[in-house]
Amino acid sequence: MVLLSKPATEHFSSYSRSSKLSKTFSGIPLIDLSKPDSKQLIVKACEEFGFFKVINHGVPIDFIDRLESEAIKFFTLPDSEKEKAGPADPFGYGSKHIGRNGDVGWVEYLLLKANIEANSDSFKSVFGTNPDEFCSSLNDYIQAVRNMACEILELMTEGLNIGPRNVLSKFLLDEQSDCLFRLNHYPPCPELQGLSEQSDRNVVGFGEHTDPQIISILRSNNTSGLQILGDGTWISVPPDQYSFFINVGDSLKVLTNGRFQSVRHRVLANGSKSRLSMIFFGGSPLTEKIAPLPSVMKEEEQSMYKEFTWREYKTICYHSRLADNRLGHFERI
Numbered sequence: 001m002v003l004l005s006k007p008a009t010e011h012f013s014s015y016s017r018s019s020k021l022s023k024t025f026s027g028i029p030l031i032d033l034s035k036p037d038s039k040q041l042i043v044k045a046c047e048e049f050g051f052f053k054v055i056n057h058g059v060p061i062d063f064i065d066r067l068e069s070e071a072i073k074f075f076t077l078p079d080s081e082k083e084k085a086g087p088a089d090p091f092g093y094g095s096k097h098i099g100r101n102g103d104v105g106w107v108e109y110l111l112l113k114a115n116i117e118a119n120s121d122s123f124k125s126v127f128g129t130n131p132d133e134f135c136s137s138l139n140d141y142i143q144a145v146r147n148m149a150c151e152i153l154e155l156m157t158e159g160l161n162i163g164p165r166n167v168l169s170k171f172l173l174d175e176q177s178d179c180l181f182r183l184n185h186y187p188p189c190p191e192l193q194g195l196s197e198q199s200d201r202n203v204v205g206f207g208e209h210t211d212p213q214i215i216s217i218l219r220s221n222n223t224s225g226l227q228i229l230g231d232g233t234w235i236s237v238p239p240d241q242y243s244f245f246i247n248v249g250d251s252l253k254v255l256t257n258g259r260f261q262s263v264r265h266r267v268l269a270n271g272s273k274s275r276l277s278m279i280f281f282g283g284s285p286l287t288e289k290i291a292p293l294p295s296v297m298k299e300e301e302q303s304m305y306k307e308f309t310w311r312e313y314k315t316i317c318y319h320s321r322l323a324d325n326r327l328g329h330f331e332r333i
């Protein structure tokens with residue numbers, strides 16, 4: 001395995017695991033997209049956790065492998081080369097600093113637009129020695145993952161028994177949809193070298209947060225680190241490079257009037273292995289109102305949220321810290 005370059009550790013929050021409960025939980029909901037009962041199981045997972053794993057997803061392994069090897073080539077470049085694509089504002093290459101409000105993590109990343117008509121040409125100069133291959137593998141991957149995201153959103157509407165079938169997926173299929181794509185590289189952290197994964201020393205790779213968009217589709221290599229918060233307990237998600245992990249975002253929580261949970265999650269750094277993750281964030285057009293779908297509401301049911309557009313929510317997000325409760329601004333008391 002290529003050992004990728006390392007940022008310096010001194011400013012990272014590290015803490016003892018004993019300060020908060022943490023456990024490995026093999027009961028992460030598993031959805032086989034080829035099975036007829038998947039729609040009911042998806043709804044159950046979204047109501048209980050806001051998180052699940054999918055298999056038989058239809059994304060060709062070749063698309064995943066090609067993009068992964070391009071990402072490794074990128075993160076292996078000297079810092080001076082990678083920095084030509086930065087600093088992330090919010091798009092481009094970033095290292096250690098996440099967002100604009102002081103969050104740091106043991107991570108380097110590329111954040112890109114993934115709108116339907118977005119093209120990755122603006123980053124061509126930094127896509128290594130073969131920019132065309134990077135762009136084409138990125139476009140193939142994003143297209144396949146967007147299709148999977150739409151299929152999952154359509155299964156949700158069937159499982160919820162609401163119509164029309166595209167009432168959620170249409171947000172992602174709109175030409176103006178505001179989708180993002182993120183490649184995160186978590187280098188092995190020297191501070192943790194030689195310590196076992198059971199040790200109570202932790203270094204934060206990406207701090208706890210909920211995703212603001214509708215849905216996030218994550219794929220990582222076989223290195224652990226991802227944790228979700230369930231009932232006040234951090235649950236370690238065993239990595240699985242052949243599957244995808246799905247997060248309900250804050251927008252989907254609102255669209256379902258709080259019926260679905262948007263899961264709080266974080267990534268912890270590893271002492272010996274690099275973690276590489278690829279995340280597609282499916283968001284609606286900026287002008288779209290994010291409010292409970294009328295078909296979700298039972299008779300007399302009131303919206304739990306004040307009305308807002310995706311543009312308004314996004315503005316709040318970019319002025320917040322990772323761990324903030326952004327939806328709190330819009331909750332009706």
Ligand code: GA4
Pocket residue numbers: 090098099100101103111180182209210211212213281317318319320321322
């Ligand atoms: C979390 C989800 C996505 O990675 C992201 C992040 C964004 C960023 O990296 O610029 C934010 C974060 C995320 C929410 C709060 C703000 C904005 C960093 C941050 C501190 C791209 C997104 O859309 O929101």
